[in-house]
Amino acid sequence: MFCELHRQDAARDREHLILQRGRSNFILLNLFPYTSGHVMVAPYAHVANLADLDMPALTEMMGLAQKIEAALRVSHNPEGFNVGMNLGKCAGAGVADHLHLHMLPRWTGDSNFMTVTGETRVLPEDLLITYDKLDSALRSLR
Numbered sequence: 001m002f003c004e005l006h007r008q009d010a011a012r013d014r015e016h017l018i019l020q021r022g023r024s025n026f027i028l029l030n031l032f033p034y035t036s037g038h039v040m041v042a043p044y045a046h047v048a049n050l051a052d053l054d055m056p057a058l059t060e061m062m063g064l065a066q067k068i069e070a071a072l073r074v075s076h077n078p079e080g081f082n083v084g085m086n087l088g089k090c091a092g093a094g095v096a097d098h099l100h101l102h103m104l105p106r107w108t109g110d111s112n113f114m115t116v117t118g119e120t121r122v123l124p125e126d127l128l129i130t131y132d133k134l135d136s137a138l139r140s141l142r
Contacts, residue, residue, distance in 0.1 A: 002042040002098045017127060019134055020064070024057035027068050029127055029134075032094075035104050036125040037076045037134065039068050042100035049087060050099065065101055071137035075130075078105030 008016050017029040019039065030038040041064045043057045050058070065083065072078060082104040086092040 001095050002100065003046050014128070014131060017131055019068070019131065020138055022060050022064055025061045025064055027064055029131055030102070035106060035110055036130055037072050037078070037105040039072070039103050039134070040100045041065050041068065041103070042098065046098050048097045048099055053099065061101060065103060067138065067141060068103055068134070070141055071134050072103070072105045074137040074140065075133040076105050079108055080106045082106060
């Protein structure tokens, strides 16, 4: 999935929800977000474990995470963040064979629990609107 996305023509990044490309990683919106602004940083390398990701790619991943955190603060004004990885299917990885870092903006009283209790996701914002807000915020940080 991620391997196919990053190989797409950069001119179609908005269509594929790719917000930014680095040398070894890219930032993209999650297709099935838990909150508005739920983004991921994924390496181009198809690896399942952190130990298999080379240090330059790992370093860039953290740098892009810092950048998208700053952009989310500008675009969505969250009160906090959940940041993490689900490594392996039993750990909840939807794409178990290609590691990726999740960043979810959070607000007091948000409805994240709905997925667990009601098998429902509540999103107040269309993905392309989120994309445009974050794209603008990232451009302002360059």
